[in-house]
Amino acid sequence: MPASCIRWAASVGPPPSAWAARENGGTAARAGKRLFTMGLLDEREIESFERDGYLILSGFFDAIEVGELRDATAEILRDAKRGSRGIGFDPWTTEPGDALNPNRVYYYNDIFLEHPRLDAHMRNPRLATVFCELYDNDIDAFQSATVVKPAMMNFDFQGWHQDAPDYIPLSNYKLSSALTYLCEMGPDTGGTSLVPGSHRDGLFERGYVEMPDWPVKKRIIVGFEPYEPRIVTPEFQPGDVLIFxxxxxxxANSNYTDESKIGLINAYRSVDCIDIQQRSTFKADNIPITRNRAVV
Structure with missing residues (x-):
């Protein structure tokens, strides 16, 4: 676990606000096609990702950026309407939520189309650099979404899973997600649990189980039991990024607090990772993010 957790602020200093740069006339990367020469990841970090299947970049985004992203996400959550395509709502209740998430949304896809700040986040030069270095290649966007844990919501129905079954067949697996935490999140507070190294064991059968008095089925990994002793559940702080x-x-863990917990998902794929059957319906999919290691 410690090898997969990088204290980012300590290693590279406080990150600049890309949104502030855009407000002043556009980011340097988009205006000047700046090549990435920072070398944000070292060999140890890349090897850690390859070994464990995830990497935690602690303090990757500063408090100003977190506040901007939280405000932008809260704005679109307040306007969400039940029945809208690409938006999921708490299946347990139709009662109103908290001020941050009054409609009790738990996922919202294609958010880059809903607010310019969230579009800027998808194109963040430092985040793009990390993926270019992980894949040693240019990247395209794949998904832009928010994953929200409404106040006092049981998330057990989401269950243990792998994302790849939703994407395959792919020409390779150079497609990963960055989850940016905008709140403190951990066990029972909306965080994320993982099994280090499980990505090296291939794909497992996905199942759905009927549960007594549940409004939805519980998603499971068939044959998961031997992996239970290896589970880790990190404590995340606002501005941390989990790449998996x-x-x-x-x-996803349940949130037994009185406040909704917000995370942002940005998935990217290497330009040589091809969706063979064109299964994706995400509107972010195939949007070029970098060419020659520069944001476009």
Whole structure:
């Protein structure tokens, strides 16, 4: 676990606000096609991702950026309407939520189309650099979404899973997600649990189990039991980023607090990772993010 957790602020200093740069006329990367020469990841970090299937970049985004992203996400959550395509709502209740998430949304896809700040986040030069270095290649966007844990919501129905079954067949597995935490999140507070190294064991059968008095089925990994002793559940702080492989076993934790917990998902794929059957319906999919290691 410690090898997969990088204290980012300590290693590279406080990150600049890309949004502030855009407000002043556009980011340097988008205006000047700046090549990435920072070398944000070292060999140890890349090897850690390859070994464990995930990497935690602690303090990757500063408090100003977190506040901007939280405000932008709260704005679109307040306007969400039940029945809208690409938006999921708490299946346990139709009662109103808290001020941050009054409609009790738990996922919202294609958010880059809903607010310019969230579009800027998808194109963040430092985040793009990390993926270019992980894949040693240019990247395209794949998904832009928010994953929200409404106040006092049981997330057990989401269950242990791998993301890759939703994407395959792919030409390779150079497609991963970055989850940016905008709140403190951990066990029973909306965090994420993972099984280190499970991505190296291939894809497992996904199942759905009827549960007594539940409004939805519980998603499971068939044959998961031997992996239970290896589970880790990190404590995340606002501004932390979790990057995880599509085959790593993971689950979203319940949120037993009085405040909704917000995370942002940005998935990217290497330009040589091809969706063979064109299954994706995400509107972010195939949007070029870098060419020649520069944000476009």
């Amino acid at each position: 492989h599509p085959c790593v076993m993971h689950r």
